[in-house]
Amino acid sequence: MDFDWNPRQRAAQSAVRDAVRDAFGEPPDRRPQESFFTREEWRTLGDLGLLGLCLPTEYGGGGLGALETAGLVEAFGRACDRTGLVFAASAHLFACCVPISEFGSDTLRKRLLPGLASGELVAGNAMTETDAGSDVSRLATVAEPTEGGWLLNGEKSFVSNGPAADVFVTYAMTDPAAGHLGVTGFVVERGAPGLSVGEPFDKLGLAACPAGGLTFNQCFVPDENVLGGEGAGGAVFQHSMGWERACLFAGYLGLMDRLIEQCVVHVRSRRQFGRRLADFQGVANRLVDMKMRAESARLLLYRACWSMDQGADSVLQVALSKLAVSEGALAAALDAVRVFGARGYRSDFGIATYLRDAIPSTIFSGTSDIQRLLIAKEMGL
Template identity: 40%
Template sequence: MRPIGEKCETFRSLGKKVLSADVEERDKRGAKDAADWRTLWRAAADAGVLALTVPEQFGGEGRSFLEAVQALHALGEGCRDNGMLLGLNGQLWAMQKSILEFGSEEQKSTFLPILINGDAICAHAVTETNSGSDVTGIRATAQKTQNGYVLNGEKIWIGMAPAADVAQVFALTNPDLGAWGMSAFLVDLNLPGISKSAPYEKAGHRTVPTGKLTFENVEIPQTSLLGSEGSGHAIFNLSIAWERSFIFSSHVGAMKRQLDETVLFARDRAPNGRPIINNQTVSNRLADMQVRYEIARLLIENAARELDAGIQNRMTPSVAKLQVAESLLENALDAQRINGASGYLTGECERMVRDMAGTITLGGTSDIQRLLIAAYQKGSVKA
């Protein structure tokens, strides 16, 4: 296995030279045509992006959490396609990690190799019209049959759904028990009775698709069950914790690149011969941007170190998600302010604002994270 420093350099170069290709035009077109982004996804897989935390026996590299987030940070430093970064991190943390932790040996051997090499893409199908971060509102059902289950329901706002090959679907196997009667399934999205929507039109992260999955009397085999029946709530809690802690690992790398570029702009922009970095309002914004970046990076690395040490702190994911997401948006807005009129034109600054605006909603809104943190503080939920 290559030293982590070499892996970071490889990822940084991959992001800059390959994944950033034609990003402005692809952002304008959206993700309706998979040919626009699937080749790039494959290139990322070939470089080992999706293999970071998967053990070698399944074709991965078996990296620690800390090494993984450091490599993903480097990827973000080079890559200007925030949608691609979101999609890759989403699969790595929410889906692959769940299969690794809860899947049977057959499921691991079947799904992990094709996910990490880019042959298949997995969606995390949780959200419904009346259920998101609070999974107690889930209404999708999986009725037990002699050979498996019959799946019915609709999942909305699902990243990668229009192009996914498999989905991790959460559904009620015992509706009388509410969320405690929920189970998780690995579902082949080519089965009869499954329909995918066209990609949603989004403000940001336009370069990869988000959409809806509908299940109408879909017969799935017993082997689709992930973990044990009724363990869906526990699987969701862990998968969303990994997602909230680490899904923006690469976005923080992009934040570092934007910070460096904004500092250079403020040094070079010199109306009347005086660089604007010498204006206190500008230098103060740059200082705030630096502090936000450092805190965001350290929060993600702290979450990684805790898990590497076997520490399960249930507050950590919400703290990281809240602060990192808010910092991503604030830095994007400050960069736009410092760039002035040029920052308002269609391009890098404007796209960063649109992309980062989504981070305060994805994976649970900032307000939900505040409620969770307060609940831990009050002792209503054990940290």
């Protein structure tokens, strides 16, 4: 077994960290930004190759496998203190670009993927509904066949990147009686008749990533914008979730590393009762636990991505990875608040921002409870 990156991979990760710090780095006296990403910033991500890491090179992508992709997303997350920006780029790539690349028609791929990889276009994943969160087989959005395509009707309640997106990957019931086998995936482009894009709503964290709702009212989608064929939506969605649950969460590994580093610096310099905080065993043990969780999650994530690259059944590995990274990131952020004390609770020191950004990681891409159900099923329980 080889547990290290080769020189080429290390150089690529170092280049990403340096480029991201140059483009998005904050001076030491400033905290993570709370504004949505701009189109200029998005195009910068495209120029850095971060919006097309695993897409085919013929469409402007990097042509990378899951493991190398995760290594660069991790470097992105480590260097960028705007976790919402890392999340926005990763959701764009894994939940939208990957299914278009894998299941879209030739016409659709040629028309959209170059712009999605370059940063000219922004994509949003429109699956979640008011009454269909974890249970994605109960979609209320329906699609009916019409001449040359489909008419969509329904609402999506939470679309990451939605208010800014040019392209939406969405899912609708085409055969309600068939359950998850009656779901079909569609690509809907902004400006399509019958599509209404909602305004961004306030949320707890991931401030750089705008989110809002969508409404379809007799929205026409041509046949060439169907992903994988009628009834294939469940398989399309689960394929994209495999990439998202593994590679997107590499960005949270970067967040965990950043938190650990900041805590180490703090406890070395902060003194109480005439001693460094680092000299108190209770404090040191807390940082050791943070490190253990981060390294354990890293190994599970790398294993999941390696399994994907081998073409093996990776449901168990991906679920274990997603659960370990998301719960580890949340625990690390809570620990960091405790280590920093009152400074950790103050917004202007930035630690509280990382906590707000970590909380949703246990919810999106399948909640922690959903991951436990998947793991239990794979165990034969």
